[in-house]
Structure formats: structure tokens, C-alpha cells
Amino acid sequence: MIPLIPDGEWYLPAGIYRTDLSEIEDRFVKEAPFPDERQRVFEAFKLWIALVRDLLPGARFWINGGFVTHKTWAAPSDVDVMILVKSVDVNALSESEQGRFEQLLTDTSGPRVQPMSGLVDAFVCFRGDVGDTVYWKELWAEVLDQDRKQIIGRKKGYLEVVL
Helix, strand or coil: CCCCCCCCCCCCCCEEEEECHHHHHHHHHHCCCCHHHHHHHHHHHHHHHHHHHHHCCCCEEEEECHHHCCCCCCCCCCEEEEEEECHHHHHCCCHHHHHHHHHCCCECCCCCECCHHHCEEEEEEECCCHHHHHHHHHHHHEEECCCCCEEEEEECEEEEEEC
């Protein structure tokens, strides 16, 4: 269950909150600022998550970024998402499936290319890789201000979806 955003804040209290797509739509599309812009991002995200689920049905998803806030100064341009998956499951994909999976991730090897026409910013974290998991947990708990500068001493929450 997604907790309420505290009065005077725009982000979730620190923690990881397990939820489902229906609750995300209610809280971060219908009840959030800029619902029309958010709806477009959410529709792309739902299709994206279905494509990942077709390839990796055991994956978990962490959802973060401006999409899971109630910022009043800017509509989210995308949804940030981390696919948590076992490396053995990715390695079991055929060559063709691995190619499809790679196209569902953000490519940062050159000019940044995000899937779903830039509406999803997606990365992968292998379950069981403690260092990688800790890195992403700490990074995603950071709170950024309107100028995208970290607010030291503050932590925010993000969402986890298990389909």
C-alpha cells in the first residue's frame, strides 16, 4: 500500500512500498498534478511492463523518479524503473529474446536512448548482487530539489511491483 505524501512535501516517506498498477494509476495519475501528461507516461509504462513480463515473468520492478511524486512545478516526462531479475533468468533467454530485452532498457553507451519513445527510463539490477542492490537503493532514496540538486539529509520512498 502506498502511504500518503506528508503535508508540505512532494515525495513519499522513506521506504519501499509494494503496490500494484491500479494503485499507482490512482495515486500518481488520477490524484496527482498534471494528470493528462502522467496518463501518457503511464500508458507507455503499462505496455513496457507487459513486454518485460512476457520475457521475464519472475521480474520485480522498482518505480521511482518524478512520476512517483506530487511535484507541482513540473510534469514527469518519464517513469524511472528498475527491473530486479535473476541473472540466470536473463541468461536463459534465447538470443532473439535477449535482443528484445536489451531494447527495453535505457542505452547509455552513447547518446542516451530510452525505450517507449523516452517515456520509460529503465535499468536492470540482478537479484542477489548485494553491491548493485545497495547502490540503487541509496541512489533512488535521494531527494532532488527543483534544480535537480540533492537535498542532503532527506530520503524518499519508491514503489515495488511484483506481477
